[in-house]
Amino acid sequence: MSRPLRILHVVPTYFPATRYGGPIYSVHGLCKALALLGHDVHVYTTNVDGAGVSDVPLGVPVKMDGVDVTYFPTGLGRRLYRSPAMAAMLRETLVGFDVVHLHSVFLWPTSAVAAMARRLGVPYVLAPRGMLVLELIEKKSRALKRAWIALFERRNIAGADAVHVTAAIEEVEIMRMGFKPKGVALIANGVDIAPSVRSKPGEEPQSEQPKGVVLFLGRLNWKKGLDRLIPALQEVPNAQLIIAGNDDENYQPQLEALIAQYGLTERARFVGPVYGDAKQALLASADVFALTSYSENFGMAVLEAMAAGLPVVVTPEVGLASVVTETGCGLVVDGDIKAIAHGVSQLLGDPVRRRTMGDAGAVAARERFTWQASAIKAETLYRDILRDRRTEQTS
Numbered sequence: 459m460s461r462p463l464r465i466l467h468v469v470p471t472y473f474p475a476t477r478y479g480g481p482i483y484s485v486h487g488l489c490k491a492l493a494l495l496g497h498d499v500h501v502y503t504t505n506v507d508g509a510g511v512s513d514v515p516l517g518v519p520v521k522m523d524g525v526d527v528t529y530f531p532t533g534l535g536r537r538l539y540r541s542p543a544m545a546a547m548l549r550e551t552l553v554g555f556d557v558v559h560l561h562s563v564f565l566w567p568t569s570a571v572a573a574m575a576r577r578l579g580v581p582y583v584l585a586p587r588g589m590l591v592l593e594l595i596e597k598k599s600r601a602l603k604r605a606w607i608a609l610f611e612r613r614n615i616a617g618a619d620a621v622h623v624t625a626a627i628e629e630v631e632i633m634r635m636g637f638k639p640k641g642v643a644l645i646a647n648g649v650d651i652a653p654s655v656r657s658k659p660g661e662e663p664q665s666e667q668p669k670g671v672v673l674f675l676g677r678l679n680w681k682k683g684l685d686r687l688i689p690a691l692q693e694v695p696n697a698q699l700i701i702a703g704n705d706d707e708n709y710q711p712q713l714e715a716l717i718a719q720y721g722l723t724e725r726a727r728f729v730g731p732v733y734g735d736a737k738q739a740l741l742a743s744a745d746v747f748a749l750t751s752y753s754e755n756f757g758m759a760v761l762e763a764m765a766a767g768l769p770v771v772v773t774p775e776v777g778l779a780s781v782v783t784e785t786g787c788g789l790v791v792d793g794d795i796k797a798i799a800h801g802v803s804q805l806l807g808d809p810v811r812r813r814t815m816g817d818a819g820a821v822a823a824r825e826r827f828t829w830q831a832s833a834i835k836a837e838t839l840y841r842d843i844l845r846d847r848r849t850e851q852t853s
Contacts, residue, residue: 463840464498466555468571470539470562472503472527473512481587484624484647484758485561486523491648491833493524500555501527502547502567504539508706517543540566548574557840558582559622563589563614564606572614581843583643584614585622588755588777591631594681607635615639619843622836624756625777631755643839648829649761670697670806673744673768675737675759678705683750683773683793684713690750690798692720697806699726702740741766745812746805747788750798751776761827764788764819769812771801781826787819 469485485501493499500519505511511531519526530544548571552558558575560568563586575582590611595603615621615632621639623629629642672691676682684701691697699722701713710728717726732740741747747763748771756777763770770788772779779790791801805812 460841462496462498463556463837464554465492465500465557465559465840466552467499467501467559467561468567469501469503470565470567471506472501472529473507481561484756486525487648487650487829488645488832488836489525490523491829492836494830495833495837497837499525501525502544502571503527503529504532504541504544504567505529506532506536506539517547535566538566540570545570545574552580553578555580556844557619559836560584560614560618561587563587563611564603569610569614572610572617576617581619581847582617583620583622583839583843584618585624586628586632586755588624588628588753590628590635590637591753591755592635594753597680612637619846620839622839626780627775627777628755643835645832645835645839646827647756647758647761648827648832649758649765649823650829651765651824670694671744672697672699672746672748672802672806673740673763674699674701674703674748675732675740675762676703676749678703678709678713679707680709681752681754683752685716686793686795686798687748687750688713688716688722688726689720690795690802691725692722693796693799694803694806697725697802700729700740700744701726702729702732702737704731737762738766741768744768746771746802748798748802749773749776750791750793752793754778761823765823765827767816767820769805769815769819771798771805773798781822785818785822787815787822 467485467489472482489499489501505514505516514520514529516529516531519528530541533540533542552574558571558580560571560582562568568584572582615637618639620641620643621632622643622645624645624647626644674684674687691699717723741763747768749757749760750773752775754776760770760772760776760778764787770782772782772788772790773793774790782788782790789801789805791797
């Protein structure tokens with residue numbers, strides 16, 4: 459039997475039970491599942507929590523679902539999550555880990571730890587978490603990000619034993635930008651399967667008249683494509699739009715103006731971030747889930763909708779778009795307004811088709827996207843890296 463591994467995950471912030479979704483939620487899901495496999499899993503992170511800091515113990519491990527999470531304060535360079543205290547701890551402890559898994563780009567923790575790991579000969583895996591997309595870089599802070607790539611990120615990726623992507627589309631984007639990783643590992647995110655409050659597969663819908671509720675779930679950000687989903691719903695009579703998610707960038711006022719512009723004020727509402735039972739209830743109350751992103755390396759909210767038996771409408775730029783097509787759990791539509799409107803309208807007008815697609819999504823989530831499966835793939839990756847390192851050292 460193979461020995462348990464001592465694994466360090468490094469992430470800029472780590473509050474999976476609060477308003478942080480997407481990457482933080484998925485990193486914790488992977489860490490928790492690795493711990494359940496018997497590995498000694500640690501997370502180094504900062505206490506940065508939005509504009510402030512969280513009241514957590516600093517410099518000592520906090521047990522979270524079997525994972526030892528250590529929080530560190532930031533110093534000068536807070537926006538980059540720079541932490542001299544974390545650096546000091548890493549100098550003492552990094553060589554004691556079998557492998558390091560880094561979850562960010564364009565931030566101090568990844569570049570600092572990657573450089574230290576290369577110097578000390580500790581293998582590391584780098585997960586860009588969907589941030590290495592040319593259009594995203596060109597859209598925001600282009601000059602700064604291009605400079606960072608030249609100074610740090612190309613070296614970080616070239617020095618990684620593997621780059622971790624969550625969907626095939628992310629690998630395409632990384633290669634398109636000219637990066638040359640030693641290897642790429644496709645390890646999809648998993649999802650926690652909650653007891654469904656929707657009716658069971660095979661049961662007839664309670665009513666042939668759809669409520670027409672379209673749900674968006676995720677952080678409010680330009681790349682999520684709400685600026686094309688909102689106009690599309692003007693062409694879907696009686697459709698109601700629920701927008702759920704945190705607004706760290708004060709983007710909601712722009713969306714409210716867009717809603718007013720298209721005369722949808724009575725048909726759209728914001729409910730803020732939702733978690734746990736409230737999120738499940740919201741998924742159960744909707745007829746269609748829509749994510750019309752310009753760029754999405756995976757799409758955790760799509761997977762959550764699938765797990766809840768909710769049919770989805772997504773654009774091709776969403777990482778899970780290929781899964782939606784393969785499993786028949788929804789529609790993949792072009793990003794123009796008319797195509798989005800047509801896709802949403804098709805599903806809202808056909809309750810039987812919605813039920814069939816919802817059932818297909820629930821089956822796919824249950825059978826293909828468990829955290830245990832993701833953890834087993836990660837474990838295999840780590841062991842392969844360590845074996846290759848040993849081979850190199852003895853050859």
